[in-house]
Amino acid sequence: MDPAALLAKNPALVGMIQDKLNTLVGQSSGYIESLPADVRRRVSGLKGVQKEHSKLEAQFQEEVLELEKKYFAKFTPLYQKRAQIVNGKTEPTEEEIQAGEEDEEDDDEESGAVKEEDEDTGPVSGIPEFWLSAMKNQPSLADLITERDEEALKELNDIRMEYLDRPGFKLIFEFNDNDFFTNKTLTKTYYYQDENGYGGDFIYDHADGDKVEWKSGKDLTVKVEQKKQRNKSECASQCLYNYH
């Protein structure tokens, strides 16, 4: 699975919903108790059958996870090649460029001739701001990114995912040297419960993130003091001026 897709899924939210549903499981609405005894026995029997279903469902989820890991290993060389191209460590092959350009023919017709390289800029390494652009193209993320965040996210050079030995995964955000913090990587690890849920599916438990080592005065989580007070007094004096 692509890390960007994982990000978009917001496992914390999924976990909260699962927790809520789990509190509802087994709660009585009074309906079951109102049934004749022989019907209640049949409902109990169905719950027993459902337990067998849940065991199979848990096996199914395990097999899907194994399949995901198998394909993750196949995807990884492509992600590595992407990182190398994005960060200017290698150039794409002619075959890769041609395969990509097949999709672009319509675009080229619309936008006219290929733009010549600007003469007043030097050669550019890799694809600048690739990950910032990717994040801004994901609507649920775009709304969260402030202009100040962008300055730091411009220096994001890779996002990777790793599976844990227990249920869960880790997201790794790798940065260039930047003005905001000293960490080279920021990771966030999502832990799932060891026991599958009532329905046999994995259940989100909690997530831990690295502490960001902010450079002095560069903590992006601290709100910049708005100089509203000054504007307000300017307005006040202006109002005063008009009043006279």
Add this chain to the structure above:
Amino acid sequence: MDPAALLAKNPALVGMIQDKLNTLVGQSSGYIESLPADVRRRVSGLKGVQKEHSKLEAQFQEEVLELEKKYFAKFTPLYQKRAQIVNGKTEPTEEEIQAGEEDEEDDDEESGAVKEEDEDTGPVSGIPEFWLSAMKNQPSLADLITERDEEALKELNDIRMEYLDRPGFKLIFEFNDNDFFTNKTLTKTYYYQDENGYGGDFIYDHADGDKVEWKSGKDLTVKVEQKKQRNKSECASQCLYNYH
């Protein structure tokens, strides 16, 4: 996968969203065209790499589908047993009842002693209104079911799913003899496109449902005529009366 879970997913809605996303793929925001030529070549190269990713993703989706079918075969005897218990064709085993009752101990404590069978009702076959109850316990379905619908849905005795030979699946709703229509089963078939989408995933195409053979005057899709006209004329005459 359980048919109830499939129902809840609303593939038509998923399909509409996918269609919308597909129209966006390849659309230009002008950003790419603004890049220097060597950066554009790298972006084209990444698209070529992404194509390899999509091929692998399509293989992954195929393997997941095979896994779903493998487990569907394991689930099927449990679904068949459920149908037999629900419809009074067999009783659950003691083991099944005991396994189910393990989850209920807390409920019993809350609701007091097990209710004795009512003496003025005869023996009840199976679990009446099982599927109507299931549907009413699914919030997204509950809001769609009117009181008139309930009269027909009380006679729903099974919901099953079948895979198609092509991408897609069929839902089968089986009914007892009822006052509303002559069909024994109503089916709805969901077709997916033969070609996987840009990202390698299956894409919903369309769905076909059986024609319901309504009994005379029993079509539940026709709104019951509200006797407003009469009320209105009553009101009009009353107004007239008051006017005099």
